[in-house]
Amino acid sequence: QVQLVESGGGVVQPGRSLRLSCAASGFTFSSYAMHWVRQAPGKGLEWVAVISYDGNYKKFADFVKGRFILSRDNSKNKVYVQMNSLRGEDTAVYYCARDRMDLAAFDIWGQGTMVTVSS
């Protein structure tokens, strides 16, 4: 079935890096842009970044610009976010989500992976 599965979360010290992965299955991954959305504990949803279907276009929220790097490997059906210079305020569950431009919405979400930035 159509599915997204995130991995790579964990506890990391401030200033360090972490790479999250999102594995897709059940659909033609290379046809879809993919987003990352995060949710701090007890807070709302916050859009983080998007990568186009071919990886040539990327856009970031201001609060991660210059710190997060997006990439994707369409041969492996995976999208990645490299998170550098992590801060306490980056502590959150990180979700990947499939973009449906025709719906102007995100129709498939992963289960999320928790990132905790703490010394």
Add this chain to the structure above:
Amino acid sequence: DIQMTQSPSTLSAFVGDRVTITCRASQSISSWLAWYQQKPGKAPKLLIYKASSLETGVPSRFSGSGSGTEFTLTISSLQPDDFATYYCQQYNSYNTFGQGTKLEIK
């Protein structure tokens, strides 16, 4: 950046009630608005897209309306499974989410 403001932040209602949640955009977003439902510990689920179109498999008691800067999500007759947090999202620029509306059982 476009800001999305939902009201109320919390809503208490009985099973069977009709409820409405409002979402306002800081500038016009045409009909580029989606609504999501999220339950504790779970990923968001798409309910409504393009302001008023029902996602496949979503019960017809959910409906959306509006355009420009003001939008509403209505649940016509609350069911026990509907108690959750609801988010609006604009798809026009930077995909901003509203702050959420928690729907609680009265």
